Amino acid sequence: xxxxxxxxxxxxxxxxDHMARRTALRRGAAALLAAGAGxxxxxxxxxxxxxxxxxxxQQAVDVLNFALxxxxxxxxxxxxGNDKDGLxxxxxxxxxxxxxxxxxxxxxxxxxxxGDKAVKKPKFDFTAGGTFDTFENYETFRLLAIxxxxxxxxxxxxxxxxxxxxxxxxxxxxxxxxxxxxxxxxRHAARVRQLLGFxxxxxxxxxxxxxxxxxxxxxxxxxxDEVPSFDVKTTTxxxxxxxxxxxIKPKQITEAYDxxxxxxxxxxxxGMFIAS
Amino acid sequence: MSGTTPQGPLVIPRSGLGRRAFISGSxxxxxxxxxxxxxxxDDEPAGGDVGAENPExxxxxxxxxxxxxxxxxxxxxxxxxxxxxxxxxxxxxxxxDAKQTxxxxxxxxxxxxxxxxxxxxxxxxxxxxxxxxxIDFADKDSVLETARTFEDLGVSAYNGAxxxxxxxxxLGLAPxxxxxxxxxxxxxxxxxxxxxxxxxxxxxxxxxAFDEARLPGEVLQMAAPFIKxxxxxxxxxxxxxx
Numbered sequence: 261x262x263x264x265x266x267x268x269x270x271x272x273x274x275x276x277d278h279m280a281r282r283t284a285l286r287r288g289a290a291a292l293l294a295a296g297a298g299x300x301x302x303x304x305x306x307x308x309x310x311x312x313x314x315x316x317x318q319q320a321v322d323v324l325n326f327a328l329x330x331x332x333x334x335x336x337x338x339x340x341g342n343d344k345d346g347l348x349x350x351x352x353x354x355x356x357x358x359x360x361x362x363x364x365x366x367x368x369x370x371x372x373x374x375g376d377k378a379v380k381k382p383k384f385d386f387t388a389g390g391t392f393d394t395f396e397n398y399e400t401f402r403l404l405a406i407x408x409x410x411x412x413x414x415x416x417x418x419x420x421x422x423x424x425x426x427x428x429x430x431x432x433x434x435x436x437x438x439x440x441x442x443x444x445x446x447r448h449a450a451r452v453r454q455l456l457g458f459x460x461x462x463x464x465x466x467x468x469x470x471x472x473x474x475x476x477x478x479x480x481x482x483x484x485d486e487v488p489s490f491d492v493k494t495t496t497x498x499x500x501x502x503x504x505x506x507x508i509k510p511k512q513i514t515e516a517y518d519x520x521x522x523x524x525x526x527x528x529x530x531g532m533f534i535a536s
Numbered sequence: 537m538s539g540t541t542p543q544g545p546l547v548i549p550r551s552g553l554g555r556r557a558f559i560s561g562s563x564x565x566x567x568x569x570x571x572x573x574x575x576x577x578d579d580e581p582a583g584g585d586v587g588a589e590n591p592e593x594x595x596x597x598x599x600x601x602x603x604x605x606x607x608x609x610x611x612x613x614x615x616x617x618x619x620x621x622x623x624x625x626x627x628x629x630x631x632x633d634a635k636q637t638x639x640x641x642x643x644x645x646x647x648x649x650x651x652x653x654x655x656x657x658x659x660x661x662x663x664x665x666x667x668x669x670x671i672d673f674a675d676k677d678s679v680l681e682t683a684r685t686f687e688d689l690g691v692s693a694y695n696g697a698x699x700x701x702x703x704x705x706x707l708g709l710a711p712x713x714x715x716x717x718x719x720x721x722x723x724x725x726x727x728x729x730x731x732x733x734x735x736x737x738x739x740x741x742x743x744x745a746f747d748e749a750r751l752p753g754e755v756l757q758m759a760a761p762f763i764k765x766x767x768x769x770x771x772x773x774x775x776x777x778x
Contacts, residue, residue: 351737358739365745417716420698429712432699436776439695439719440746446723447742451731460728461640461721497717498655498710506650508643516644517717518724 316377320431323419325379326523327438328370330415332381333530334408335363337394340386341405344395352455356405359448366441373437385535392472402456407473409449410462411529414476414521416442418483446518461515475529476521483522582753583774588766593661596770597752601705604697606661607752607769608715609652611693614762615645615686617666622683627676634732641683641725648718655714665764680733687726688748689758694719695749700773723747751776 316324338360341347348356371378386394386404393400416438420428428435450460458468466477495503495513502513595610597603619642626635653660672678694715701712727741734740750758753772760767 354737354739358742362742362745413720420712420716429703433776436695436699436749439698440749443691443695443719443723443747444742444745446720447727450724450727451741460724497651498714500651500654502647502651505654506647508647512640512643513647516647516721518720519717
């Protein structure tokens with residue numbers, strides 16, 4: 261990785277933690293849960309995955325609104341970044357235009373899927389109250405892109421397990437649609453990680469991760485309590501120590517799996533950037 | 537297993553083999569493989585009984601989550617064998633980062649393979665024999681194009697199979713969780729390989745806002761040219777679950 265990431269040098273981890281817990285987070289969470297109850301029709305579906313009439317159960321609505329909030333965040337982040345003169349060097353422009361375009365499509369798809377149950381777009385502050393020089397410093401911008409993409413990968417997965425999976429498994433078309441977004445986030449994550457010199461995959465607990473983005477790679481203990489089979493960045497997976505059945509180095513074993521992150525942990529990260 | 541629609545013995549001629557785009561018209565020697573079921577070029581579902589006649593290995597989707605794990609195990613075997621061959625004798629023209637990428641990916645696929653085998657235990661299908669005759673391992677482009685094909689296929693296979701996991705088997709949601717943990721790493725692989733092919737400035741690492749989700753029968757048809765062992769799927773889902 262690069263030797264100097266300016267914000268790591270200047271930022272107190274405790275401050276970041278504090279930012280994450282401030283009221284903006286709670287407002288974000290409240291907005292997320294504000295989706296009304298009941299079911300909706302699929303009249304506005306544009307994708308064949310949803311070419312059926314049906315209803316989305318409330319728990320799935322919550323999951324989709326959670327996803328929509330993250331996609332709003334990503335889409336706006338890239339839109340602002342792509343629009344900012346002089347931020348992204350010419351060589352990397354196509355990368356971020358591609359990613360931004362995808363996030364816009366994810367937003368559109370989720371909004372259409374949710375119809376009038378879709379949460380409104382929050383007001384974002386990508387400086388997190390002046391903490392980050394996000395659109396002034398290309399290194400900061402790339403670092404936040406990594407954090408958002410790796411969070412997105414883990415967040416979608418977090419909703420595919422635990423209780424949330426029940427409504428999704430009961431709605432296979434929703435599950436598949438979510439997965440086809442999830443893997444695209446994985447492609448994005450790999451590419452933006454490489455832009456700062458990281459490997460495309462996440463080793464162990466990613467010790468090189470700068471302080472502000474540490475929570476993106478932390479063990480989600482609450483989720484681990486809820487899901488007995490869930491281990492974060494150990495070589496033991498689903499009761500099998502892969503290091504014992506495979507000749508592969510432990511570091512590479514941990515890279516081979518992307519762990520989930522639960523809703524609370526994700527909102528703590530995203531909440532830093534939700535102004536209202 | 538909602539969505540499972542046994543199609544009966546739909547034997548189609550050898551000319552219906554595989555996907556046009558995949559083998560691009562070349563004469564592929566596929567030891568004894570006959571596709572039973574359907575091509576996807578005419579929009580027929582790739583479900584029911586798919587694969588070889590007189591198979592050496594049969595995966596029956598009526599068995600539930602274990603069948604999907606075995607299906608994943610077959611694909612991981614294929615990928616692991618491919619990268620072991622690649623890394624055993626790398627083509628020229630790869631820089632240090634590219635070599636490291638291929639080594640890491642190979643290691644991940646071996647971990648997936650060995651892990652799935654251990655989870656399946658006595659239910660695991662046997663080791664598969666592969667057929668890499670069409671791959672020029674001395675040619676960087678051939679290697680990377682094949683890698684891209686396998687990684688994109690792997691992503692679409694997990695994306696398409698997850699919906700058929702029951703979630704209430706003896707392992708509960710663990711199979712879905714595991715599939716989710718693996719598929720995004722396959723997507724990272726696909727991204728990295730595509731960048732090796734298309735260059736650092738390209739947006740080709742993620743060609744679409746939504747990845748594909750392929751049914752197991754379709755995935756087998758695309759993978760079959762690279763697998764010598766005769767594999768058949770029974771009761772493969774013919775359409776997306778609903």
